[in-house]
Amino acid sequence: MLKFIRLIVIFGVLAIGGGIFLFTGIKDKIEWDKPHADLETITEKDLYVGRVVEGEIYELWDEFAYTSEYETTLGIKSNERTTDRYFALPLEYSFYGDNLMFVAVSSRKKDELKVFEVMEKETVDYYDNGVEYQEYTTTHFTGKVQRLGGEYLGFFREYVAYIMGVSESEASDYYAPYVLVSTSGTGGVVPIIIGGAMMLIGLGGAAIVIIRRIITGR
Numbered sequence: 001m002l003k004f005i006r007l008i009v010i011f012g013v014l015a016i017g018g019g020i021f022l023f024t025g026i027k028d029k030i031e032w033d034k035p036h037a038d039l040e041t042i043t044e045k046d047l048y049v050g051r052v053v054e055g056e057i058y059e060l061w062d063e064f065a066y067t068s069e070y071e072t073t074l075g076i077k078s079n080e081r082t083t084d085r086y087f088a089l090p091l092e093y094s095f096y097g098d099n100l101m102f103v104a105v106s107s108r109k110k111d112e113l114k115v116f117e118v119m120e121k122e123t124v125d126y127y128d129n130g131v132e133y134q135e136y137t138t139t140h141f142t143g144k145v146q147r148l149g150g151e152y153l154g155f156f157r158e159y160v161a162y163i164m165g166v167s168e169s170e171a172s173d174y175y176a177p178y179v180l181v182s183t184s185g186t187g188g189v190v191p192i193i194i195g196g197a198m199m200l201i202g203l204g205g206a207a208i209v210i211i212r213r214i215i216t217g218r
Helices: 002-033 092-096 110-129 150-164 189-216
Strands: 052-057 063-073 076-090 102-107 139-147 175-182
Touching: 063 150, 076 092, 076 110, 076 150, 076 175, 102 110, 102 150, 110 139, 150 175
Parallel strands: 102 175
Antiparallel strands: 052 139, 063 076, 076 102, 139 175
């Protein structure tokens, strides 16, 4: 009896986990298949978690945070490496309004980050040093909207307050608490495959255990 219950629990957990993966994948796939929000016209009111955005980035401001990974041996950190890097992106439409509106943009793609670094330098040269280029670097970007929270939101708020010359309490007028995370692919396909497989194994395994229990009593 105990073995039967244990197997049912295992397969049940597998099926539930698969269902979650499947639901997430289908939701992502639906969002991916919708027309992508255009970075050149999108406003902060158009942003929501999971939305796919795409378009040209013409101007990228400072890096305000990064994520690192490292190994720990006897409490000592080693092999630390930077993974995701976060930059401030002024929404294009806000250049024509009363004030700039920023969102965060992040990537861990090496080639893309090299372009981001060039764009950041060009922005600093223009606004801080008065240097003008004959041609400015731009890049095509595809990303998924995620909510920016925790210490990253704090870093972002501090940066926006500093760059706009306002207090942190006033900075909320100049940023949306979201990050556009660089992505690629077809969205949701892998979770759908994994989730479907997990559900099939979980439900199939539970069915086999129950049938065997009915037939053999074991």
